[in-house]
Amino acid sequence: MFDKLFNRQPNDKPFLISGPCSAETEAQVLETCQRLAATGKVQALRAGIWKPRTKPGGFEGVGAKGLPWLKKASELTGLPVAVEVATAKHVEDCLAFGVDLVWVGARTTGNPFSVQEIANALRGVDIPVLVKNPIHPELELWVGAIERLQKAGLKQVGMIHRGFSSYGNTDFRNAPMWHLPIEMKRRMPELPILNDPSHICGRRDTLFAVAQQALDLDFDGTMIESHIDPDNAWSDAKQQITPEVLGQLITNLVWRHETTDKAEFLTALAGLREQINNLDAEMMQLLGRRMAVAEKIGQYKKDNDITILQTARLNEIMERSKRQGAQVGLTEDFVERYMEAVHLESVTHQERVMNS
The missing domain is CATH 3.20.20.70 (Aldolase class I)
Incomplete structure (x- = not known):
C-alpha cells in the first residue's frame, strides 16, 4: 500500500x-x-x-x-x-x-x-x-x-x-x-x-x-x-x-529525479563537482591560515590583558563582509551566518591560547 x-x-x-x-x-x-x-x-x-x-x-x-x-x-x-x-x-x-x-x-x-x-x-x-x-x-x-x-x-x-x-x-x-x-x-x-x-x-x-x-x-x-x-x-x-x-x-509542480544515466550529464557534473572539491580544499586551507593568525592575536591579547571579544571589530568585519559578499552574488543572510561561524571558531582558538 x-x-x-x-x-x-x-x-x-x-x-x-x-x-x-x-x-x-x-x-x-x-x-x-x-x-x-x-x-x-x-x-x-x-x-x-x-x-x-x-x-x-x-x-x-x-x-x-x-x-x-x-x-x-x-x-x-x-x-x-x-x-x-x-x-x-x-x-x-x-x-x-x-x-x-x-x-x-x-x-x-x-x-x-x-x-x-x-x-x-x-x-x-x-x-x-x-x-x-x-x-x-x-x-x-x-x-x-x-x-x-x-x-x-x-x-x-x-x-x-x-x-x-x-x-x-x-x-x-x-x-x-x-x-x-x-x-x-x-x-x-x-x-x-x-x-x-x-x-x-x-x-x-x-x-x-x-x-x-x-x-x-x-x-x-x-x-x-x-x-x-x-x-x-x-x-x-x-x-x-x-x-x-x-x-x-x-x-x-515539476517532477525531478536525483540522477540520470545520460553520459553527457554525468561527465559534465563530474567535472563541475571536481571544481567544487578543489575550491573547498582551498577554502579549508585559507580558514586554517586565518585561525593561525587569530591565535597570534590571542597571544598578544593574553600578554596585554585584553579581552577576546572586541565588539567594534566584529561589527567592522560583518559590514565589510556583507559588502564584499554582495559584490560576488552572496546573500546577506548567508554571509552573516558564515561569518558568525568563522568568528565563533576564531574565539575558540583564542580561548585555547588564553588558557594555555
Missing part, C-alpha cells in the same frame, strides 16, 4: 497525502475525500481527529467518533487513511478502526516521554509511522523520536518536515530552515521524507513555491491540507485549499 513511499523507484512520482486539517462532520470528510480521489493525484487521505491547540478554548477535534468517517472515506475511494496520534489511547483507537498510517505531531516529537508511550503502543504492530520535526530546531529530538520507534520494532518509519518555530519570522508560519531536513536526509538517507507546506506557509498563496522547493531538494512527497470550504474551516482556514485547486497545484 505504501510501497511508493517506503520503497520508491527512480521514476515514481512524489507521494501525496491530503485531506482536511480537521474532521468536522461526516459529510465534510466524505465529500472532501471523494473530491480529492477524483483528482487522481492523491495516494493517501488525512484528517485531524485530535487537534492539539496552543491555547484552551479552541476546537480540539471531534475525537474518536471521526475515525469511522475516515474508514468510510477509505472504503468509498479505495485510498488508505492517515491520522496524527499523540497518546497511546490515540494509537489504540486508530488501530481499532483500521487506520493505515499514523504520524507523530511536532508538539509530541519534542516530548520523549510521549514518543516512548506511542512506541510502546505500536510495539509488534506492522504499520507505517511518520515523525514530524519538533517545533523548535533541535535535530536530536527528531532523531531520538525516530530511534524510539525503530527500537520498538517498527520497520516503516519516515519523516515529515513542517518547518520550525522561529522568533521574528514573518515570511512563514514556521520557518522551513531547509538545512535541517537536508541534514536529516544526510544522516538517515534510507528514510523517506515528506514536506508539509501547509504548516510551513500558514497561507495558501505560497504553498506551490514551498512544495516545488521540497521536490527540487529530492523530498519523497508532500502533505497538503484540503477542505471543501477552506474559508469556513474550523481550524487553519487560511492554509487550506479545495481539492480541485490542490489537483491543479500538483499538476503544475
